[in-house]
Amino acid sequence: MPGRTSRLLLAVLAFGYAFLYVPILTMIVYSFNESRLVTVWSGFSVKWWGELLRNEAMLDAALLSFQIALVNACVATVLGTMAGFALARHPRFPGRIAFTGLIAAPLVMPEVIMGIASLLLFVALDQVLGWPRRGFATIAIAHITFSAAYVAVVIQSRLADFDRAVEEAAMDLGARPFTVLRTITLPLIAPSLVAGWLLAFTLSMDDLILTQFVAGAQSQTLPMLVYSSVRLGVSPQINVLATIIVTVAGAAIVGAGWLMNRARRQRDRDAYAATRRA
Amino acid sequence: MPALIRIEGVIRRFGDIVAVAGVDLDIQAGELFALLGGSGCGKTTLLRLLAGFEAPDEGRIVIDGVDMTGVPPYARPVNMMFQSYALFPHMSVARNVAYGLERERLPRAEIEARVAQVLDLVELGAHAGRKPHQLSGGQRQRVALARAIVKRPKVLLLDEPLAALDRKLRERTQLELVELQRRLGITFVMVTHDQDEAMTMATRIAVMDRGRIVQVGAPAEIYEQPVNRFVADFIGLANIFEGDIVGRSDGLLRIRCGPLGGEIAAPAVAGLAGGAVSLAIRPEKLSLRRDDAANTGGLAGHVRDVVYLGDESIFHVALQTGATVQVTRMNAQRRASAAITRGDAVRVTWADDAVVVMPQ
Incomplete structure (x- = not known):
């Protein structure tokens, strides 16, 4: 439908995309900048790509952050999903009010406070049990604590408008509770599970404050490194690193969508072929 | 089995x-x-x-x-x-x-x-x-x-x-x-x-x-044969009245029921021999005739409303006893010349076995 309304809508759409993507595109372009100043363009070059690949500290930090984010996302999704089920499916159990508060706490508590609390706990535990040493484990545990809360909220709200008759129908057709979960409930809430996982991954990947408290002297995550190096002046290597992360993340999301689509179509075709053959 | x-x-x-x-x-x-x-x-x-x-x-x-x-x-x-x-x-x-x-x-x-x-x-x-x-x-x-x-x-x-x-x-x-x-x-x-x-x-x-x-x-x-008022009322249309059993003759109950013009007869029901009862008559079991010299039986009244449903019509009849009954009639002819309409004086009759007696 051509006309003024649709042109206005298109303009709004273009502005929206520009708002989201122009900074990222700028950053990608500037990763090929020759200048040693991040904000001044002086010619095309791949020299900062080379610099980054030789920068061991930066690569180590990136790897550490990535590993922590991966572990965090997986564990937080499992724990958060379980918590979400408890909140959505069990209106009454002992300590429900306290449990609800505990889930909400990390969402509203200042990270500084969580950081101090976690640090105190880890130091005390380390003294008594000899575990955990500050580093990978403490960072991962701290991240899981708060990102599981986010996952729980995502899953709880998905389950709130879930039609339970579908689960009852499965049970009526002979499925035991675990089979119902595996074949009906989880596939139907899969988009929320993926969303929760991605949310947890992102939260962990760019967390700085909490991580500062619990990281200890030996470990440095990417946000910590970037933040400390900013004080000495930003190196264009940051642009390169960010470009790599954006590219990998974008490819992963597109790829996952494509795989899910293909699997679904394949299933439908199989089922269709099966009944036609019979 | x-x-x-x-x-x-x-x-x-x-x-x-x-x-x-x-x-x-x-x-x-x-x-x-x-x-x-x-x-x-x-x-x-x-x-x-x-x-x-x-x-x-x-x-x-x-x-x-x-x-x-x-x-x-x-x-x-x-x-x-x-x-x-x-x-x-x-x-x-x-x-x-x-x-x-x-x-x-x-x-x-x-x-x-x-x-x-x-x-x-x-x-x-x-x-x-x-x-x-x-x-x-x-x-x-x-x-x-x-x-x-x-x-x-x-x-x-x-x-x-x-x-x-x-x-x-x-x-x-x-x-x-x-x-x-x-x-x-x-x-x-x-x-x-x-x-x-x-x-x-x-x-x-x-x-x-x-x-x-x-x-x-x-x-x-x-x-x-609904067993009580609730069933009679819930299933289909029914005219429901209150009455008292006053006796029994020829296997029929004699029931005094003011709205139906005094004493009426109804089929006996096991377990009901006396006292207050409810009566139900289905609207299709009531007959409606014009009130003129040829028709004198039944109860006199006038048509207050006609609900036309296509296959049948429901007549709301105000009886002279003060009660209102619903009567249904099939519209068997496309255009009945002697159709009864709103305001007409009518007489309502029924067979004894059309009356269902239920405990109150």
């Missing part, structure tokens, strides 16, 4: 609300049994108790000789068709129907054969690969039906199976379901709030009110 389903003293409470307040009921194999009642009468809870989604607080349910107490839904020889259909949205029609068979770990070839067979039965063979959201309401209803009968349950539970269909489709589907039930020989237990649906389909009906079964019987029994 022992009953296929035996419900014994079942009570189910939700907090302070008693949803099912002591139900005893036997359902025979091969019946198409309807639980009929208004919303909140406990009929759906009773169905869910049979399916195993609820557990009785008191009493027990026996299906095919096995006590179902503590038996979970997935282990019961019953399948249910849900009011919302509850199709699995992420699975194709064929996978929806195959789901129950896959749970039995049957060989793949047998599953495929049975799915194809039942889809042909409900005429959905061509839509096996579609997703539920690609189907019309009527097609979804048939997928739900196919999914529920493919396991060949002893009992099929149907929760308002046709409520979501439009009227024409509903009437056609009612007859198809009855036909299917006879062919498969599966016992159907159906919940409905629609008395026409229950009358059309069921071999027996249980009328429920406030968690109890008020009357069980064949459709004609329930309509012609």
Whole structure:
């Protein structure tokens, strides 16, 4: 439908995309900048790509952050999903009010406070049990604590408008509770599970404050490194690193969508072929 | 023959609300049994108790000789068709129907054969690969039906199976379901709030009110011999009056009833010999004639309103006794020259055995 309304809508759409993507595109372009100043363009070059690949500290930090984010996302999704089920499916159990508060706490508590609390706990535990040493484990545990809360909220709200008759129908057709979960409930809430996982991954990947408290002297995550190096002046290597992360993340999301689509179509075709053959 | 389903003293409470307040009921194999009642009468809870989604607080349910107490839904020889259909949205029609068979770990070839067979039965063979959201309401209803009968349950539970269909489709589907039930020989237990649906389909009906079964019987029994005011009022139209039994003659009760012009006669009912009673007369069992010299019997009155329904008309007649009765007449002729209309003086008559006497 051509006309003024649709042109206005298109303009709004273009502005929206520009708002989201122009900074990222700028950053990608500037990763090929020759200048040693991040904000001044002086010619095309791949020299900062080379610099980054030789920068061991930066690569180590990136790897550490990535590993922590991966572990965090997986564990937080499992724990958060379980918590979400408890909140959505069990209106009454002992300590429900306290449990609800505990889930909400990390969402509203200042990270500084969580950081101090976690640090105190880890130091005390380390003294008594000899575990955990500050580093990978403490960072991962701290991240899981708060990102599981986010996952729980995502899953709880998905389950709130879930039609339970579908689960009852499965049970009526002979499925035991675990089979119902595996074949009906989880596939139907899969988009929320993926969303929760991605949310947890992102939260962990760019967390700085909490991580500062619990990281200890030996470990440095990417946000910590970037933040400390900013004080000495930003190196264009940051642009390169960010470009790599954006590219990998974008490819992963597109790829996952494509795989899910293909699997679904394949299933439908199989089922269709099966009944036609019979 | 022992009953296929035996419900014994079942009570189910939700907090302070008693949803099912002591139900005893036997359902025979091969019946198409309807639980009929208004919303909140406990009929759906009773169905869910049979399916195993609820557990009785008191009493027990026996299906095919096995006590179902503590038996979970997935282990019961019953399948249910849900009011919302509850199709699995992420699975194709064929996978929806195959789901129950896959749970039995049957060989793949047998599953495929049975799915194809039942889809042909409900005429959905061509839509096996579609997703539920690609189907019309009527097609979804048939997928739900196919999914529920493919396991060949002893009992099929149907929760308002046709409520979501439009009227024409509903009437056609009612007859198809009855036909299917006879062919498969599966016992159907159906919940409905629609008395026409229950009358059309069921071999027996249980009328429920406030968690109890008020009357069980064949459709004609329930309509012609309601046991109390509630049933008479709930099923079809009825003119209901209060009266007192004053005597008995020639096997008929003599009943004094002011609104019906004094003393009338009515067929005797076991257990009712005296005292206050309720009387019901169905509107089609009243006759209406013009009040003129040729017609002198019955009660005089005038027509206050005529509701034209096409096949029949309902006349609201104000009697001289002060009561108002409804009378239905078939519109057998396209244009009756002597049609009775609003304001006409009429006389209302009835046969003695048209009067149903019920305890008050």
